[in-house]
Amino acid sequence: MKRRTFLAAAAAMTTALALSGAQAQDKKFITMDSFPAGSTPGQFSIAFTQIVQKHLPIEIQVSVGKPATKSAVDASQQKVDLFLTAPTINQFMQTKTAMFAKVENAPELNSNLRNILNYNLGPYHIVVYEDSGIKSLNDFKGKKVFLGPPAGAATKVATQIMEAATDLVPGEDYEVMRYDWQSAETAFLDRQMDVYIAPTTLPSPSVQQFALVSPIRILGIPEHAWDKPSMKAALGLPGRTIQDIPAGTYDNQANKEDVRTIGSWVGLGTHKWMDEETVYNITRALWENIAELHATAAWMKGINKDTLFHESNIPLHIGAYRYYKEAGFDVPEDQIPPEAK
Structure with missing residues (x-):
């Protein structure tokens, strides 16, 4: 009796494992580069991933830690499926400028990238603790x-801000x-460290957690x-805007007046080789469940x-x-993929 019971249990376990294996085979796995959970891209990636997987x-296997420039290059070489795309980075790649000045095939790599949607990343927050004395x-x-x-x-933008606003030399002053x-973070x-500069949404969970530690001041x-x-060079690039951060956006925010800074747009990108049906389905899943x-x-x-x-x-x-x-949807002419022409 015990032997029959054991054999029945073993058979049931084998069947369950087989079904689990079949389900795993039916499931499609894709990779995605993202940012920390408290950041704007991090929040979007979590919500997007939950909707698609539901x-x-x-x-979707998500990893964090890469700068967006590295993710763009990796996507252009099919090393990652989904990533944070940025109009500014695309411009740098297409024109072989900034960090891509010495990358001979940067325009070719950029031509391999495709977009799914864009969204407002948010304004550049220049954050200090109020007790630092930095005004x-x-x-x-x-x-x-x-x-x-x-x-x-983003580092290039912050450097351009400092160059325009001060005579201080990074690494020296x-x-x-x-x-x-x-x-x-x-x-x-x-x-x-004394100063944290990052583009992020309003309000930003990352910045709010700073304010929970000690009162903060946001500089304009x-x-x-x-x-x-x-x-002017910073604002002349695609994806850059002027944006205000209102006083009182955060608890424990010391400054009592709105501050003006640079805003930024980013998007959810992929590469041209990504399976058409997969991208169609994840795009449809997102927009059919946009309320989520x-x-x-x-x-x-x-x-x-x-x-x-x-x-x-x-x-x-x-x-x-x-x-x-x-x-x-009313798709702009310049965003129609060459594969559709």
Whole structure:
């Protein structure tokens, strides 16, 4: 009797494992580069992944830590399926400028990239703790400053802001802290540096957690800096806007007046070789369940039919384009993929 019971249990387990294996084989696995959970891209990636995995037999394996420039190159070489695309990075790749100046095949790599949708990343937050005594960008002298990850597009913007607003020389007048995004958040929370600069949504969970530790001050770009060549260069790139951060956006925010800074747009991107049906299905799943995305965070309500193509400067993926055409979206001519022409 015991032997028969054991054999029956073993048979049931074998059947369960076989079914589990079959289900795993039926499920499609794709990879995605993202950012820390408290960041704008991190919040979007979590919500997007949950929607796709809830409504489709797809599992998205998410990794964080890379700068967006590295993710763009990796996607262009089919090393990752989904990534944070940025119009500015696409421009740098297409024109072989900035961090891509010495990358001979940068335009070719850029031509391999495709978009699915764009959204507002948010304004550049220049954050200090109120007890640091820092009241303006000129007060960074002798301080430890995080401008962004090494070789990152956001780092270039922060450097352009500092160049326009001050006479301080990075590496000489202040120490440039070299972290990835997640490590930088931890370092600022632990008071291992004095200034944290990052583009992020309003309000930002990352910035709010700083304010929970100690009162913060958010610095703006001074009026005289907006006419400087470096600032005009920053704003002259695709995906860049002027945006205000209102006073009172965060609990424990010391400044009582709105501050003006640079805003930025990014998107969900892929590469041209990504399976058409897969991209079609994940695009459809997102838009047919857009209420779930909007319920995740107030800022995500800004992702809608009126904004999803805003500031994009690479073609849509053929799968996304197919869905948008079927669903009646008005696709701009310059975003129609070459595969559809």
